[in-house]
Amino acid sequence: MARKERAMTVRKIIHVDMDAFYASVEQRDNPELRGKPVAVGHGAKRGVVAAASYEARSYGVRSAMPSITAMRKCPDLIFVPPRFEVYRAVSAQIREIFAEHTDLIEPLSLDEAYLDVTENKQNIALATDVANTIRARIKEVTGLNSSAGISYNKFLAKMASGHRKPNNFFVIPPGKGEAFVAHLPIEKFHGVGPATSEKMHRFGIRTGADLARIPMDYLIEHFGSSADYWWKLGRGIDERPVTPNRERKSIGAEDTFPEDITTIDQARRLTAPLIDKVWIAGAKRRLAGRTVTLKIKFADFEQITRSKSNAGPLRSRSDMELLIDDLLVREFPPPRPVRLLGVTLSNLAETETEHEDQIELAL
Incomplete structure (x- = not known):
């Protein structure tokens, strides 16, 4: 493929995210836990929730929440100790499924990854079909549900995967990214934590549309070296490639x-x-x-x-x-x-x- 043609190619990026991964593995392996509010972690006085089932999330239980707070929100919450060796084994099964379709796999954790399927091993034309083939295969092999976001860059794929959770998929096609981001609350942006969202709120930035209206010089003044990154995200632009074996520093x-x-x-x-x-x-x-x-x-x-x-x-x-x-x-x-x-x-x-x-x- 010529250099000009490669530059014009629209990437096909999938973000696959397992649904309540740790808790779902525990419910899969112990039928008595199915349909019940489950927290992976320790219920000790100063313990913390590592993961929560969707039944527990309906009570407001979230990962990284102190156990005592979680039990206050959900008195019937069932704590099970983490089994990371099991989660890693299941994650390896899922990785093998990804590798059936592409070598461009960028894991974010045991339960989520980016895949670049612009050119995929199965020669499937539509990225949506690749995503749903992968999801069906994950269900068949592991018995677990997953969600997928499909788009033309990593940021939008990540945002899309959480848009129809659980056990579903969502597509943001070329030309629609900026409109999707415009309605997205700034605190929902991947990578925006409490400190950054609080800072943006002080400047009147509450949605992607607000961010897109901010001039570059203003962003540089208040966000320094991150200004270009935020300017692009406000317009649905993300040029980062899917990077296999990414080293986390x-x-x-x-x-x-x-x-x-x-x-x-x-x-x-x-x-x-x-x-x-x-x-x-x-x-x-x-x-x-x-x-x-x-x-x-x-x-x-x-x-x-x-x-x-x-x-x-x-x-x-x-x-x-x-x-x-x-x-x-x-x-x-x-x-x-x-x-x-x-x-x-x-x-x-x-x-x-x-x-x-x-x-x-x-x-």
């Missing part, structure tokens, strides 16, 4: 608080869910980290980062919390009130261990 989470904080007790309470979120994300991706970083943003928007490394990969959530706490003790009480805290795990390496302390989700 870090896993992070942060939160901007409704009111500034000044005490270490407040900081410990507010970093706990951030640690939970990061630790669960690492376990899902079978990654262990050696370095933790604490991000502190003050009320005047000045920010600092402080890092600490372990001799080897951290083996438990408790180990990670100890390092974060050591960094907090050094910085609190702060010289000025704090409006945001962030936690990052880096120096990542894939782990083969299956020990419970490696995937610990409770203190």
Whole structure:
């Protein structure tokens, strides 16, 4: 294919996302759990939900939610301990199904991946048919449901896969991306967390249409190096290719608080869910980290980062919390009130261990 023809080719991207993956595996393997609200995790006082079935989600139970909060929302919630070795085995089965259609597979975690099927091994003309063939095969092999988003770039495919969940698919065809994004709440954008959405809301940006109206120079002034990325997303543009064997450099989470904080007790309470979120994300991706970083943003928007490394990969959530706490003790009480805290795990390496302390989700 000539260079000009390749440049004009519209990519066919599929985002496949398993429906309530961990909880669905548990319900598949234990018929007594089917149709009941299930949480994967530990129901201990300071435990955290790693995943929730759709029955549990109907009560407001979500992943990374403290177990005590989840039980308050759903008194009949059934906790089952995570079995990551099983989830990884099922994920490998799903990956083999993907590979029947394309070698351009970019896993995001055990339960979701991007696929570029512009040129696919089965020579299926329509990406929608590829997606539904894959979904049917996943159901046949694993007994599990999945959802798919089909579009011409990664961002839109990701947004589409969640648009008709569970057990369904949605297509955003060429020429329709900007219109779809225009009606999308900014907090629904993939990659927009609480801190970014709160910042955008302050500037009157609440939907994709609002974002598309913002001039580039204004975005550069307030979002710096991310300005070009946001300018494109507001128009449904995403030029990132599907990258097999993508190496993840870090896993992070942060939160901007409704009111500034000044005490270490407040900081410990507010970093706990951030640690939970990061630790669960690492376990899902079978990654262990050696370095933790604490991000502190003050009320005047000045920010600092402080890092600490372990001799080897951290083996438990408790180990990670100890390092974060050591960094907090050094910085609190702060010289000025704090409006945001962030936690990052880096120096990542894939782990083969299956020990419970490696995937610990409770203190």
